[in-house]
Amino acid sequence: MRSWRRNRETGLEAELRANRPEPSRELVHQLEARVRQDGRQARGGFRVAFVSAIAVGMLAALGSVGGFAYAATGVGDAVAKATRIVHVHGVTQVHKSAARDQYGKPKAKKCRKGTKRVKGKCRKVKKARGVNFRKPPFTG
Amino acid sequence: MFRVDPLANLEPLIRRVYSYVAYRVGDGPDAEDITSETFERALRYKKSYDASKGEPAAWLIGIARRCIEGRPLSHELSSEHLETADHRDLEDDALRRIALSGAVGRLEERDRELIALRYGADLTARQIADVLGAKTNTVEVALHRALGRLRAHLEGGDSAPVRKSQAGR
Secondary structure: OHHHHHHHHHHHHHHHHHHHOOOOHHHHHHHHHHEEEHHHHHHHHHHHHHHHHHHHHHHHHHHHOOHHHHHHHHHHHHHHHHHHHHOOOOOOOOOOHHHHHHHOOOOOOOOOOEHHHEEOOEOOOOOOOOOOOOOOOOOO | OOOOOOOOOOHHHHHHHHHHHHHHHOOOOOHHHHHHHHHHHHOHHHHHOOOOOOOHHHHHHHHHHHHOOOOOOOOOOHHHHHHHOOOOOOHHHHHHHHHHHHHHHHOOOHHHHHHHHHOOOOOHHHHHHHHHHHOOOHHHHHHHHHHHHHHHHHHHHOOOOOOOOOOOO
């Protein structure tokens, strides 16, 4: 026998609530996945906006206290140091070393009397004619 | 301004919307399609939700109502389902459920909507009044009458849809 006949005055509303049609599990999962996917997309956009806002805020704060000049100086120093470290030097010749001292200085050839070294070669020194410089007399 | 997400607690909302739609158009693929369409529209117009105007459930039911109105449906499907299922050796509660949904299906469109809003979507009389644009008292009286007619159908065991028999009035 149907139950609403037994308690028809009070039971019908409860029957309607208890026996209301339920969605299939697939439908619930499908709709949940759809909404979740949409939420993920929305959150992605929100994240980008949030990070942009933070960056703009930080730049504004830095700009207001002269942070850009400070940062530029810091960056310049860092670049200079990095350049000095990274710069490739040529082969370094050590001019004064123990090895060189071992053999002494190379002797330069002396020019013969009456010659003078001009551009690496010994040349005769021409005396200008008629020009005699007398020594000043010895005055004690 | 901080926005309230109307689809935050999703599963109960899906159940309420589906129950409402199924009471209106019958349990099955039509109800599933309309429920899916309702949530698609809800996602599209999520930003238009205003928490000060009502609960998310009422907002979704409003969308579902418009989905049902904009969709041609064969309401006789639920009656056919009832007749074929009646011959099977089903459990008592399953039989009761089928008979109940069949009786709801035989109600007039207006009565069925009230029953669906009250017992399917689980809205209060005041929320129903907001959705239908009527007074709360009017809704309560109409609901009481709808329940009386449903009871009469259940007791009478009348299989002919009331909508058709009352169309000539």
